Amino acid sequence: MDADEPQGTLETYGLDMVIEPFRETTLAVEGTNVSLSGRYSWRLQHASEQGITVEDDGDLWAHSGGPQATVTLDSPGTVYVLTVREVSEDGQVVAEGRVKASCKYVRREIRDLTDGDREAFLDAMETWYTLPTDAGKAKYGPNYSNYMSIAAIHGTDYKNFCYHQGMQFLTSHAAFDLIVERYLQMIDPTVSLPVWDYMIDSALLGLEWYDSVMFQPDWFGSAMGDVENHFMVTGGRFGNVSAIYDPDYTLTDSRVTPTHNPYGYLSSSHNYQDLPRLTRTSSYCGLQSRDTFATLDVFLGCFGDNRSLYGWEECMQYKIHGDIHGLLGGAFDCNTDMANFSAEHPEYSHGLLAFALQILTFKFTACNALTPDDNVCDASCDRGQTEPCGCTCLMDAFAISEEQVYGYMQPFMEAAMTDFSGYLYITHDEEAAYPYGFIQDDHRMSDEHAMFLMRTLVKIGCEPGAVGMMSTAASPVDPIFWVLHPLFEKAMHVLLLSPKYDEYTMEWVDGECPGSGYTDELPITGEAHAAIDSCVQFFLPT
Known part of the structure; x- marks a missing residue:
């Protein structure tokens, strides 16, 4: 918004006053002529559809x-x-004021909450993640459900529905957020979903974002997980969050088929891990992350560099949202120790290696998308089995031709270039023998060095290891999932409410996957569907 516009204020939202529900709220008369010893009468009545007038239904x-x-x-x-009236001693009205008051929940940045409000939210979230659904229904009512069902719906196979790769990303996740917020309010009616503005961490901490207060034990737990326990989050408030083991596909119904890994856990199809708890790491194949969260400049660029809702949404989804899943998921149990590789090959910067590994493990290996025709993968594994379970590569990445290597890597390079940090590391030159290449020290890397790195990445991608929960289709298993997506709903409010963007083209563009059309319906809960055109109304702050 422009500097002279009210930002985040009631005026921006067209509201006069907000009173948050289930909270004791103090109302006060303000002004230079307010008498502290004066007599005042206060009345609340239902507003009529005409606005400030009242319905004749008595005082509430x-x-x-x-x-x-x-x-x-x-x-x-x-x-x-x-309605507030100042009344004289003989009962005469001296002055009167009237204002429209809306009873609404307010979503604030999580660090702006009072300690008590933040603790209440985290307590409710902890209950939601640890109380079984049957026990929750007995305590909170028949509409209660814990995280497992909504994680299953979010992780449904692409052939059924998709909640990403199209404009429905915004509307479907807004609907998910609203449903989860209602589950939390069954536990504690005073709470609402806060917003994690991770661009603050990007600005203040840069490459060391994992030191954010968000990852304190009594908040969301370590960004690294427990190295001694395969990066499971074992301590703190969410140290007991279970991965969803569903070998009999009990969470599958006529509408959704959640993606399972070979061990029977809700996950990505080729995430070869047999771990009963939430996993999270900020490293890739042993190499510590050296990338930042999305920055404010890139975020503002989504507004300034686009002129359509379609372009803006694509920027938000792929440049602001996409990276954070891979950064919070990380990867481990790879066939190459990339910390050792980095030490042995100082010609490759730490930043380039970490960036390439983040794209590879988040977007390709967890679903075996890099070399699917040149490996053999176990489709079923037993929990606790001692025999190796995973993929076996049928080719030697260091023996095949350069043309074959580039053929594997071209989709990777295309995806990496769209990342918000892609311009730092990926280049494209149609006149080069292999148009896509790597950037280092502001120059295009030599073909020899680029090809060696590509071969290394093909080797890793051909035998997928394991990734943390946020890098999988079952990312809602990680509680931090639920505080990062409301950021995009706030951003949509800016787009809709600021006159600066009145010239935007707001047409919906249907995508290719099921559920991406404007009139399509998507499953949101165990029983309910939400039509995309109805979900759009979530963004209208009425």
């Missing part, structure tokens, strides 16, 4: 006293008229 709340009054409302989504 009334109070007489001084220039302050305390009220607690329990009907989120309701609009009221608040």
Whole structure:
């Protein structure tokens, strides 16, 4: 928004006053002529559809006293008229004010919450992740469900529905957020989903984002996980979050088929890990991450460099959102120790290697997308088995021709170039023998060095190892999933509410996968579908 526009204010949203539900709220008369000893009458009534006028249904709340009054409302989504009158000793009205008051939940940046509010949210989230659904239904009602069902829906096979790779990314995740927020409010009606603005961490911590307060034990737990326990998050508030073991496909129904790994866990198809807990690491094949979260400059560029909702959404999905899953997931159990590789080959910068590995392990190896016709992979493995389980490469990446190597790597290079950091590491020259290449020290890397690195990446990609939960189709198993997506709903509000973007073309562009059309319906809960055109209404702050 422009500097002279109200940012994040009630005026921006077209609201006069917000009273948050289930919270004791103090209302106060303000002004230079307010008498602290004066007598005031306070009344709340339902607002009519005409705005500030009131419906004739009597007082919903009334109070007489001084220039302050305390009220607690329990009907989120309701609009009221608040009338305040200053009354003289003989009962005459001296002054009167009237304002429209909306009872709404407010989503704040998680670090802006009071300690008490943040603790209440994290407590509710911890309950949601640890209380079985049957016990939750008995305690909170028949509509309760824990994280497992919504993680299964989000992780459904691409052939059924897809919640990414199209404009439906925004609307479907807004619907998921709303449903999860309602589950949390069954546990504690005072909470709402906060927003994690990870661009703050990018600005303050840069490459050391994993030192963010977000990863304290009493918040979301270590970004590295427990190295001694295959990067499972074993301590802190979420140290007992279980991976979803579903070997009999009990979470499959007529609409959705969640993706399972060969051991029977909800995951990505070629994520070869037999681990019962949430996994998370900020390293790739032994090499520590050297990339940052998306930056504010790139975020603002999504607004300034586009003129259509389609272009803006694509920028948000792939440049602002996409990276963070790979950064929080990481990769391990690879066939190459990349920390040793980095030490033995100082000609490749740490940053380039970490960037390439993040793209490779997040977008390719977990679903065996790099060399699917040149490896043989186990489709079923037993929990606890001692025999190796995984993929066996049928070719030697260091013996095949350069043309074959480049053929494997071209889709990788195309995907890497669209990443928000891609311009730092990937280049394209149609006149070169192999158009895509790597950048290092602001120059295109020699073909010899580029080809050696490509061969190394093909070797790793041909035998997928393991990735952390955020790099899989079952990423909602990680509680941090639920605080990063509301950022995009806030961003959409800016796009819709700021006159700066009135010239945007707002047409919906249907995608190719099922569920991406404007009138398509997507499963959101165990029983409910949400039509995309209805989900668009979630973004309208009425």
